[in-house]
Amino acid sequence: MKLKPKFKCTAAVLALALAGCWSSLASLPVLQSIFPQVVSGGQGSDCPGPFTGYSIMTNSAGSIWITPPAGATNGILTDLSAYPAPYASVASVMRKSDLMTWCAGNYVDFPVKSGDRFQLKMFVVSGMPTNTPVVLNLQVVWQ
Secondary structure: OOOOOOOOOOHHHHHHHHOOOOHHHOOOOEEEEEOOEOEOOEEOOOOOOEEOEEEEOOOOOOOOOEOOOOOOOEEEEEEOOOOOOOOEEEEEEEEOOOOOEEEEOOEEEEEOOOOOOEEEEEEEEEOOOOOOOOEOOEEEEEO
16 A cells, blocks of 8 residues: 655655554544555445446555544545546445445545545546556545
8 A cells, every 4th residue: 555645745655654652643634545456346226336346455464454543533635636627536435334325426425434444446437548667646544
């Protein structure tokens, strides 16, 4: 997993924030930019519908289940890839405890409570970029 913080801070503070131990500053957003590869394609449900490919965010241990930092009450998953039209994506977030899924355009907003873990996925629904390898720039903001 590659991380590109949108703010400057020491590596120790960043490591604590990503581990979910930043309880004293939990009201501040924590930003992570992930550069995953797009893999496979297929037919989804109503959301995302037909898709060309998808990418799943992973944590530093390689797990697809992401734990928000302590004190977070909201998350926003966004595709920042900025490929030209006809590229389009659909963001999807699934909560592990009950498989509740939020799905919307190129970003999705979802509620967070203590103990939640999430699968963060971005579907490419049209205009697959021709770059080899295809790289998506995904960002999750914890608030």
